[in-house]
Amino acid sequence: MPEHRPVTLYRTGLALWCSLLAAACSTQPSSSIAGPVPRPAPAAAPPKPAEAKPAQPQAPRAESMRAFALPVWGAFDSAVARGTRTRTGEPGPAYWQQRAEYHMEAELNQVSKRLNGHGTVTYHNNSPDTLPTIYIQAYGNLFAPEAKRNTPVLAALGGIIFTKVAVEGRSLDSSAFGAGWTVSGTIMALRLPKPLLPGASVELEFAWNLRIPPDGPRGGQDRETYVLSYWYPQVAVYDDVNGWQIDPYLGNAEFYMGYGDYDVAVTVPEGWLVASTGTLQNPDEVLGDSTRARLARARAGGVLVGVVGEGDRGAGKATMKGKNGKLTWRFKAENVRDVTWATSNLYLWDATTAPVGIRGGSSMPDTTMIYSFYRPDQRRSGWGESAPYAARSIAIFSRVLWPYPYPHMTVVDGPASCGGMEYPMMTCIGGDWTERSLFDVEAHEIAHMWFPMQVGSDEKRYAWMDEGMAQYFQSVAIEAQFPDADDVGENRRNYVGAVRYGKETEMMRNGDKYPDYNAYGIASYFKPATVLVALGGIIGDSTLMRGLREYGTRWSGRHPMPSDFWNTMNTVSGQDLDWFWRTWYYETWKLDQAIDDVVRANEDTLVITVENKGRAPMPVLLVARGARGSTTSLMVPADVWFQGEKKVSVRMAVPDDFTRVEIDPAQRFPDADRSNQAWPRR
Amino acid sequence: MAPPVNAGAQRLRLYRLWRTAAVLCALGAVEIGVLAWQRQRPVIALACLPLAALAAYGARRASALRQVL
Numbered sequence: 040m041p042e043h044r045p046v047t048l049y050r051t052g053l054a055l056w057c058s059l060l061a062a063a064c065s066t067q068p069s070s071s072i073a074g075p076v077p078r079p080a081p082a083a084a085p086p087k088p089a090e091a092k093p094a095q096p097q098a099p100r101a102e103s104m105r106a107f108a109l110p111v112w113g114a115f116d117s118a119v120a121r122g123t124r125t126r127t128g129e130p131g132p133a134y135w136q137q138r139a140e141y142h143m144e145a146e147l148n149q150v151s152k153r154l155n156g157h158g159t160v161t162y163h164n165n166s167p168d169t170l171p172t173i174y175i176q177a178y179g180n181l182f183a184p185e186a187k188r189n190t191p192v193l194a195a196l197g198g199i200i201f202t203k204v205a206v207e208g209r210s211l212d213s214s215a216f217g218a219g220w221t222v223s224g225t226i227m228a229l230r231l232p233k234p235l236l237p238g239a240s241v242e243l244e245f246a247w248n249l250r251i252p253p254d255g256p257r258g259g260q261d262r263e264t265y266v267l268s269y270w271y272p273q274v275a276v277y278d279d280v281n282g283w284q285i286d287p288y289l290g291n292a293e294f295y296m297g298y299g300d301y302d303v304a305v306t307v308p309e310g311w312l313v314a315s316t317g318t319l320q321n322p323d324e325v326l327g328d329s330t331r332a333r334l335a336r337a338r339a340g341g342v343l344v345g346v347v348g349e350g351d352r353g354a355g356k357a358t359m360k361g362k363n364g365k366l367t368w369r370f371k372a373e374n375v376r377d378v379t380w381a382t383s384n385l386y387l388w389d390a391t392t393a394p395v396g397i398r399g400g401s402s403m404p405d406t407t408m409i410y411s412f413y414r415p416d417q418r419r420s421g422w423g424e425s426a427p428y429a430a431r432s433i434a435i436f437s438r439v440l441w442p443y444p445y446p447h448m449t450v451v452d453g454p455a456s457c458g459g460m461e462y463p464m465m466t467c468i469g470g471d472w473t474e475r476s477l478f479d480v481e482a483h484e485i486a487h488m489w490f491p492m493q494v495g496s497d498e499k500r501y502a503w504m505d506e507g508m509a510q511y512f513q514s515v516a517i518e519a520q521f522p523d524a525d526d527v528g529e530n531r532r533n534y535v536g537a538v539r540y541g542k543e544t545e546m547m548r549n550g551d552k553y554p555d556y557n558a559y560g561i562a563s564y565f566k567p568a569t570v571l572v573a574l575g576g577i578i579g580d581s582t583l584m585r586g587l588r589e590y591g592t593r594w595s596g597r598h599p600m601p602s603d604f605w606n607t608m609n610t611v612s613g614q615d616l617d618w619f620w621r622t623w624y625y626e627t628w629k630l631d632q633a634i635d636d637v638v639r640a641n642e643d644t645l646v647i648t649v650e651n652k653g654r655a656p657m658p659v660l661l662v663a664r665g666a667r668g669s670t671t672s673l674m675v676p677a678d679v680w681f682q683g684e685k686k687v688s689v690r691m692a693v694p695d696d697f698t699r700v701e702i703d704p705a706q707r708f709p710d711a712d713r714s715n716q717a718w719p720r721r
Numbered sequence: 722m723a724p725p726v727n728a729g730a731q732r733l734r735l736y737r738l739w740r741t742a743a744v745l746c747a748l749g750a751v752e753i754g755v756l757a758w759q760r761q762r763p764v765i766a767l768a769c770l771p772l773a774a775l776a777a778y779g780a781r782r783a784s785a786l787r788q789v790l
Contacts, residue, residue, distance in 0.1 A: 257722065293722065459723030468723075480723050510724060536732060539788065560725030 107618035107656065107681060110625060114280050115602050123279035124600070128607030129593050136597060138163045139274050139299035145267070146306040146365075147382065152251045152260060154270055157203075160243045162274055164235045170277070171234040173241070174285045175227035176296075177201075178269030179249045181256075181288055187224055189551055190290025193456075196250045198225075199272070203246035206231055225288040227272065245272050254454040256290055258467060263414060264383040266453040266467045267305075268460070273297075273377070276497075278598050286499050291559065292550025293498035293505075296376035298596055304369045307382045309361040310354035312347060314412045314449045315380035316463045317372030325366045327356050330388075337390035340406055343426055347388035349415055357388075372463065374596055376495055379462035381451040386412040389423075393430035398442035407433060407443050413452035421474030425450050428478045432485040435516045440489050440588060441595075448488065450481060461487035461509075475521070482516035483509050493595045501601055502550040502559070503624070507567020508587075514568065527572055531709050533565040538711045543627045547601065569709045570623045576707030577619070577658060577677075578612040586611035618677065622655050629653035632702050633715035635686060647700060647718075648688045649675065653711060656680035659687075660703040665694030736786035743779030746772045 118124040122133035143158030164170055180186055183198030204211050204220050209232060211219045218232040235241050249270065252259040258268030269288075276284045276297045284295050307313055313325075322331055330346055337344035347357045354360045361367075372378055392406040399405070411426035429450050437443045445464045457469035459480040466484035468477070486509035490496070496504035514526035537543045537557075544558040546567060553559035575583040590599070590607040605620045622628055631653035638646045649659050659675035671692055679687045693700065702716040710716060750772035757765035 461722070483723055506722070506724075513724075556725060564724045 106683075107621050109602075109605075109617045109621050112602060115600060118280045121279070124603065126606055127610045128590065128603050128605070130597060130603075134597070135165045135167070135279060137165055137274070137277050137297055139297060141271070141299055141301045141303070141378070143271055143301070143378075144304045144306070145270065147251075147265060147267075147308075149265070149308060149311075152253075153248055154251055154267065155248045156271055157246045158244070158271060160245070160272075160274060161240055162235070162243060163240045164237060166277060166279070167237050168277075168282075169234045169236055171231060173229045173231060173235070173243070174275040174277075174283050175229055175243075176273045176275050176288070176294075177222060177225050177227050178273070178288045178294075179252075180222065180225045181269075181290055182250070182252045187287065188290045190256050192255050192290070193253050196252065199247050199249045201227075201245060201247050201272075203244065204229065205244040207242055208244070223287075226275070226285050243274075247272065254456045254469075256456050257460045258379070258457060259454050261454040261469075263385050264381060264451070264453050266379070266381045266451065266457060268379040268462060268467070269377075270379075274299075276598065280600055284497060284499075286549065286551070289551050291553075291556065292500075292502065294377075295497040295499050295598075296495065297598075298374050298376050298495060301370070301372045301375065301378045303371075303378055303380070304367050305380055305382075306365050306367045308384065309364050309366050310352065310356075310358055311366075311382045311384045312352075312357060312386045312388055312412060313368040313380055313382045314386075314410060314451050314465065315368070315370045316375060316378040316465055317370035318446050320369040320371055321367075325358055325361075325368050327351075327358055330357050334390060338392065338408060340392045343389060343391045345387070346390045346410075347386070349387065352384065352387075375445075375463040376492065377463055379465055379467075381412065381453060381465070381467060383412070383414070385414045386452075387415060388412055389426040391426050391430050393433035393437075393443070393448070395433065395437040395442040398444060405442070407445065408447035409433065410447055410449040411451075412449065417452045420472040421477040422452060424474055425468075425477060425481065428481050429485060431478075431520060432482045432516045433488075435519050436486060436489060436512060439515060439584065440512070440591060443488065444493065445488070448485060450484075459484045461492065463492045464488070478520060479513065479517055479526075482520075483513040486510075486512035486516070489591060494591050495594075495596065495598050497598070497600075498550070500549050501547070502563035503546045503567035504599070504601065504604065506563040507546075507571070510564045510568035511571045527568075528706070530565045530568040531572070531706065534561055534569045535709050535711055537561040537565075538627075538629055538709070545627050546624045566623070566709075573623070573657070573708045574608070574616075574619065576660070576703075578608075578614060578616075582612050583608075618656060618681065622657075626654075628655040629711050630655040630657055630709055631711045631715075632657070632659055632708075633712070634700065634702060634718040637700060637718045640690060643692055643695060643697075645691050645693050645697070645700065646688055647691055648686055649702070650686045651680050651684070652715075657708050659689075660705075660707065661689070661691055661700060662702075662704050663691060663693040663697055663700045665696040666698050667694075667696055669694040669696070732786055736783055739779045739783035739786065743776045743783055746776035746779060750776060 115124060119126060122131045125131045140161040141158060143156060145154055145156040147154055162173060177199045180198030181188060182192055182195050184195040186198065213220055215221055218230050220227055220229045251265060254261050258266040274297060276295050301317060305313060333344050333346045337346060351357050358366055389411040391409045393409050395405050395407050397404055409426050409430045413422040413425065429448055433443050433448055447464055449465045451465065451467050453467035453469045455469040457467035460467045461484045468480055487505060490508035491498055491505035498505050510530060514530065517524045517526040542558060544553055544562050546562045550559060586608045589611050590604055593607060594603060609616050633650045633652050634647060635650040636648040640646050647661060656677045658677045661673045663671045671694060673691045675689055700718045703710065750769040754766055754769050757763060
């Protein structure tokens with residue numbers, strides 16, 4: 040029998056086990072895994088374009104310029120022919136848009152967790168079309184037991200129950216024939232007694248009630264806070280390109296909303312604070328004297344004021360005492376696409392102001408109010424800083440885009456499923472955050488106050504038009520606030536990771552038709568933000584920002600389509616970038632540029648052969664470095680790839696003490712494989 | 722809506738999970754192997770096989786994830 044030494048064996052094994060376990064479970068990634076990545080360089084003078092030629096004669100290929108043209112979009116072309124859209128990106132001379140005025144009353148029953156609503160909608164038909172049917176969005180039906188959903192809900196307790204639907208004072212029945220209404224999923228079809236003629240208006244009346252969903256997607260209640268989003272019947276968008284947009288609300292893809300004026304009265308228990316889209320019309324009736332005094336101090340500007348602290352809450356203090364224990368808060372909002380409100384008896388209320396620059400015809404710089412409503416225990420998630428954070432983001436975006444136009448920006452703490460959700464003048468943020476991540480999510484949601492709250496794109500069909508913009512400008516705010524942050528690099532790594540994993544889906548896809556939420560996230564958030572950074576590398580960051588501002592100014596309060604954005608950027612940059620839009624928005628072509636060969640032509644000139652191993656055509660940014668730090672750079676234009684070439688050779692002047700040549704060292708472009716972009720190889 | 726949970730962080734978590742699984746399974750396989758050798762009982766070594774297989778699978782998954790971090 041062999042000699043056994045169990046004690047020694049197990050001691051050794053235990054030590055080895057523990058050390059390996061500690062290494063394996065280490066929370067710090069090793070440098071080779073997540074090492075620092077250089078942030079994209081600030082805008083620099085574009086390098087001189089190079090003369091390039093194919094490395095060897097190429098056989099004729101199937102690919103040609105046509106492969107990089109934008110697909111024909113018949114509905115948009117028809118809109119151009121009708122004069123409502125243009126090829127330059129501006130609204131056409133015949134552009135029209137529907138409009139509605141909402142007068143609504145709602146009462147919250149916090150015991151049964153139900154909301155009873157009643158209201159009228161005056162709908163103006165500014166289109167040249169006669170409308171026999173008006174479609175109404177009943178988003179609350181997402182929670183009906185039989186509703187189709189692509190996002191799980193905590194409980195399907197019922198949708199919107201309509202108790203009255205009337206047109207011009209005449210009640211209509213739920214019927215499938217003649218004048219009447221039918222509901223399918225989240226869409227109500229309201230067949231009018233008389234067709235609505237062009238230029239005419241119609242008054243619709245609704246009474247409804249709904250069970251407030253427990254922590255539903257993008258709002259609901261968690262027994263302490265109530266965030267009333269998508270709580271009323273809203274007229275669907277009828278636009279000049281697609282007509283009625285009545286894609287059902289399934290939970291994942293977001294919304295496409297028309298603009299209108301809102302007059303809303305909400306009744307809640309006394310002592311409950313209400314935050315809402317719009318301006319409070321009756322502060323004297325609902326806010327306590329000390330609350331109004333502190334609010335006035337906050338309005339005076341510059342400081343953070345605790346309008347309602349922990350000891351100030353309740354009826355007779357934070358709020359007035361109401362009749363029958365209830366108070367009615369009245370809000371008005373003009374030219375917005377939705378109204379959301381939140382209420383709780385636990386909220387603290389902080390207020391400050393944010394500079395927004397010169398707006399609304401004023402000659403003096405203006406400010407807007409910043410409100411933050413949160414429960415006391417959310418201080419551990421950094422909520423004590425939420426108002427100053429919001430003020431910072433508002434100030435940044437007002438400077439780089441255009442002045443924030445609304446009277447306030449309100450951040451509310453809500454159910455966890457809010458995550459971070461945007462509504463006009465408001466965002467609901469739920470769940471646990473740190474001070475840092477709270478800034479990030481606030482920056483993202485506040486960027487949405489420009490896209491899509493002002494620039495009213497179709498979030499459902501083109502999610503990148505608002506989420507991609509918000510993700511891009513989130514990085515602008517984060518990197519202004521935290522100079523060491525690399526949010527741009529984080530977006531790029533997320534996108535490139537999906538590319539390398541083969542998990543990418545094109546951006547031009549309906550938000551409800553992605554294979555999974557991760558694919559939706561990559562295509563709607565990380566890729567479009569990364570693509571805008573790449574576009575800045577081609578046309579220059581200042582031109583990019585000028586184009587974004589021009590696009591926003593042209594389409595603020597309107598409904599742009601993707602082509603309007605692309606045409607505006609083409610016009611502002613003075614370039615035909617259709618190849619870029621095709622490559623990055625319609626396709627999932629990979630960018631993989633590699634240095635194939637480097638030959639010294641003479642003392643200070645190299646002949647560099649670059650291979651395009653992917654399919655995406657992009658300029659090649661070559662930078663040569665010398666031992667003493669000198670550099671030369673060269674930009675090979677993207678069109679060298681347009682005939683299907685896979686390799687091009689360029690002559691490049693290099694420093695006398697040349698040591699290294701590299702493609703795109705600042706990583707402006709999302710290349711899938713960085714290991715083949717330097718010579719000599721690392 | 723706020724951006725989805727950071728895909729990079731998810732991949733990093735998955736990578737660590739598979740790496741830990743691979744290390745622990747490999748360690749277990751070695752330990753059982755040593756025990757079988759010390760006792761001169763080849764039948765004990767049979768228990769190494771599933772652990773070694775799982776360790777190899779985990780190492781492969783971790784390696785694939787590491788490529789995209």
